[in-house]
Amino acid sequence: MRIKYPLLTILLIWSVESIAQSTLSVEYIMRDPKWMGTFPSSARWSDDSKTLYFEYNLESDPADSLYKIRLDQPDQIQKVALSEEKSLSKSQARLNQGKNLRIYVENGRKIWLEDLSKGSASVILDWHNRLSNPNFLADESFISFVSEQNLFVLNIETGSVVRKTNISTGNQPSDDQKKSNENDKKFLVEENLKLLEVVRQRQENDQLSKNYRDATQSENKDFTYYTSGKNPSNLQLSPDARFATFTFYSSSSNKNTKVPDYVAASGYTEDLNSRPKVGTTPTQSEIGIYDLTRDTVYFVSVENLPGLKDQPDYLADYPDRKVEEKKRGVALFGPVFSADGSKAIIQARSFDNKDRWITAVDLLTGELTSLDRQRDEAWIAGPGIGWTFSGGTLGWLPDNQHIYFQSEASGYSHLYLLNVDSKEKTALTQGNYEVFDPFISNDQKSWYLTTSEVDPGERHFYKMPLMGGKMEKLTSMTGNNDVRLSPDENKLAILHSYSNRPTELFIKDNKGKAEEKQLTFGQSEEFKSYPWRDPEIIRFEARDGAMVPARIYTPDPAKKNGAAVIFVHGAGYLQNVHKWWSSYFREYMFHNLLTDLGYTVLDIDYRASAGYGRDWRTGIYRQMGGKDLSDQTDGAQHLIKNYGVDPEKIGIYGGSYGGFITLMALFTEPETFKSGAALRSVTDWAHYNHGYTSNILNNPEDDPIAYRRSSPIYFAEGLEGNLLMAHGMVDVNVHFQDVVRLSQRLIELGKDNWEMAIYPVEDHGFVEPSSWTDEYKRILKLFNTTLLDE
Structure with a gap:
């Protein structure tokens, strides 16, 4: 009983x-x-590969702080001074192809250039406005950056700046409007400057500043692209400086949930803004291409994606529903340019989560050609696959001919190469295991990657030839080996833990048979x-x-x-x-x-x-x-x-x-x-969120069967225990x-x-x-x- x-x-x-x-x-x-002790996290190397930095807490601070271990003093753990910590922060840092030069932004206005091989650094641009997203071009004596929602190029050697795009978020004025505005402004300006001496002096100073800026930059004023209120995001310049690209996002006005906070500091009940519920209208995206030679803007077309009209199999559970044949909505990520700028790829994902296409984009027309289509009647996901507006593992080899990506085509997430000319696809890894966080070595001859090949419950770090081949296992400790490779690629910093032992920091030479040396011992007595x-x-x-x-x-x-x-x-x-x-x-x-x-x-x-x-x-x-x-x-x-x-x-x-x-x-x-x-x-x-739930159960309006058989509230009468x-x-x-x-x-x-x-x-x-x-x-x-x- x-x-x-x-x-x-x-x-x-x-x-x-x-x-x-x-x-x-x-x-x-x-x-x-x-009470358990202090355990390291977020390990990273100094540029010279001689010091390890990590989050730690030896002084019972309210939160972890930055600590360091110098390799020539491995038994000493030092708390990093605030001044040193600030010097390590490199906002929007980018490395060149050879990884010996680095650029970064200071205070949103200055671009610094560091020569990592010499240990020198200098300001190469002190801009008059906020800037972002600096990048080396294929000719590394030039750097592109974004300011005032436009793209500029800095010549490192001369210091001159060229404005490459002319984008306005306003509406294109008619000829009559232009003339009317000019006449109105002419009278107001002339009269104002006659009457007010201080204003005239300030205007003259502004003109002097403008003359200085004009002396350091040129601008094509013959063509302006008007966005009619849309704000361009993800502005980037192709490495050969021929094309600029941008993305328009149009978020739907989905209703957010209010979460009452009954114990707010004010003493009043305050509402916290929270997410919308599942079934919301997804964010729309479109990628524009700005041809700097032809002075024209056009948009990437998804019309030719194979299977764009394919409907999901679950509709068979609704035989009485009339299904209209229509093209599915698609989210776009990219473009990702080859190093020389001659080619680019874009990832497309269907809003119903069933398809991912990796495509070549014709930069002269915006047309997409599918290179790889992965379809899943459930939903596309897995390690390295990425999400709606994320490419995951996706890029180019140095030969500007092969792309790399991860796919679950075999049933497990593995690393692939694809020749964009021949369309030949090669699996670099294969087996009943998964691949995590692959990246290319400094000499561009090898891959470094983490896998679960030994056991689903272990993670180990490997090295593999760039075009595929035998993997060399570089870690040996049972458990999780979260590796940070030193910039000179001679050392591995390993955040390692085991089932009954929390994370500690280890170091070893970049050789499979080398021994690991433990650097931290954080468990309390x-x-x-x-x-x-x-x-x-x-x-x-x-x-x-x-x-x-x-x-x-x-x-x-x-x-x-x-x-x-x-x-x-x-x-x-x-x-x-x-x-x-x-x-x-x-x-x-x-x-x-x-x-x-x-x-x-x-x-x-x-x-x-x-x-x-x-x-x-x-x-x-x-x-x-x-x-x-x-x-x-x-x-x-x-x-x-x-x-x-x-x-x-x-x-x-x-x-x-x-x-x-x-x-x-x-x-x-x-x-x-x-x-x-x-x-x-x-x-x-x-009542849960869209991004997670719609993958698994589709939308509630489209697939109510899935929601009713999956939600506990429909089965509450069965409670006996x-x-x-x-x-x-x-x-x-x-x-x-x-x-x-x-x-x-x-x-x-x-x-x-x-x-x-x-x-x-x-x-x-x-x-x-x-x-x-x-x-x-x-x-x-x-x-x-x-x-x-x-």
Whole structure:
């Protein structure tokens, strides 16, 4: 017989002798994380490759500060002075092709040029207005930059500046308007200057300044392009200075959600602006090409993209719907120019997330020619693939003939080359693993890249010939190796962590067999005093035959209580079954506490998790709460069959996406899960954001079936077990409104076996230790009260 516990009224009467004990407590592990020690992040090198900089905290400051280690004094960690830190900041820095020269912007007006080989630097332009986006051209004695929404070119040797574009955001005036304006202004100007001496003197000074500027720049005034109120973005000049390109973005006026802040400092309830809901009109983009030789502007055309009218397969679920044949909307990114400026590519993505095209653009006409089309009936994504207005891994080889990009064409995200002339495509990497952050070496003969080839739960750094070949593994430590290569490419700085050891900084020579030297030792003695578990990674078989990866924490047999807790990570597309220190470190410590108390804990990389390729990633398409939930249920059955877990003593919890799965588990699988804690949960996907949700469930107006079978609020009548909901009231990601609506639904259904904890000062990611402590005391109370025998 199952006993239902009305958690709103229950009094916890618990004998400490009746359960196993732990040296840990919720109050202990949920303190400010500083008690654990200090751990390095954001490592970077000095230009001369002799000093390592990183974020750290040796002095118990309110936040991390910049520290450094000189390679000739590897045992000394020094806090960086503010003056030195400022000198390291290079706004909008760009390197030349040889990486021996660097330009950057100071105070929005000055361009500095550094010779990195000589260690010298000088101001090469002190501009009269704000400027941005400086870039070396193919002839590196010239630099382009943007100012006043136009492009200029600086000659480094002479200091002269040439204005290359003449763009006005106004409307083109008619001839009559021009004459009328000139006559009106002539009378006003002449009379004003006669009457007011100071104004005349200032006007004369302004004219002197203008004469100076005109002496250092020339301008083509014969042609003006009027944008009629549109603001050009992403202005860039082709490396050969023949073409300028820009992007127009037109954002739709989508309605934002208001999130009330009941504890604002003013004492009044204040509304926080938050995101719109899914189904919003996407931002439109168009790329313009400004031909500087022909003095004309035209726009990139997507009309010839193959498959532009293809409709998604899910429409078969709506046989009565009349579908009009029409071209889909497309978002554009680019152009990306070859180093010599002779060629350019543009990435196009359909608004329905089903297609990505990498295209060659004819710079004389704006016509696109597809070089590679990747279609996915679910949605296009994966490491290095990029997003709507992001190209991801995308660029040119030095030969100005091959482009490189990442694609999931094989089922895993790999690195490809494509010859833009012959259209021949070559996979540089292949296998059941994924590639991360590839980049080209200084000598342009090799790739450096990180992959999961050794194991999905490990990351290692490799070197590979530019045109493909055998990869040389350069890291050896088990876990995550987050590498920063020194500018001279002789050293690797490695931010390394393992399952039960937080991140530390290591260094090694750029050789596979070289030994790593540990530079930081950040764990506090208090943190090291507890024997943190190294959870075993297992795989269990799901009902469809898939082998599901999971971390398992097993208790001492003498303490085992037959109960189990399944943890569900957030974000959906995230990996937590791995051999490095988890971003869920609080939950990791809580799992150690639970295991001490006799619980078996399972942490699953369910369908949709990152790190396992395209099919795993898209396993939830059109049904969240489908395979991602059945993986949890199958995991519970695995515990029952193989770990001696009592089927009447299984709980589940998680935050964000994990909270959503917890709700679905309690609403639709009550025979499996007796209790659950749903934290900051999505309760109705029609109320979440567009960028994330429309990928997986399409738009609610287009595919309501997907939303109704994926949203917990439609299944609330199935609640039989014990539910705790916890949510921050100023959550601008998953809004507090989500649990408010679900609460009303539970009230109307007459459910009384649930409770809700609210946190007035917390956003989606909790900050205050008091909030973490309160939340996890409630979670522990829930499991101890409902899963263990009295």
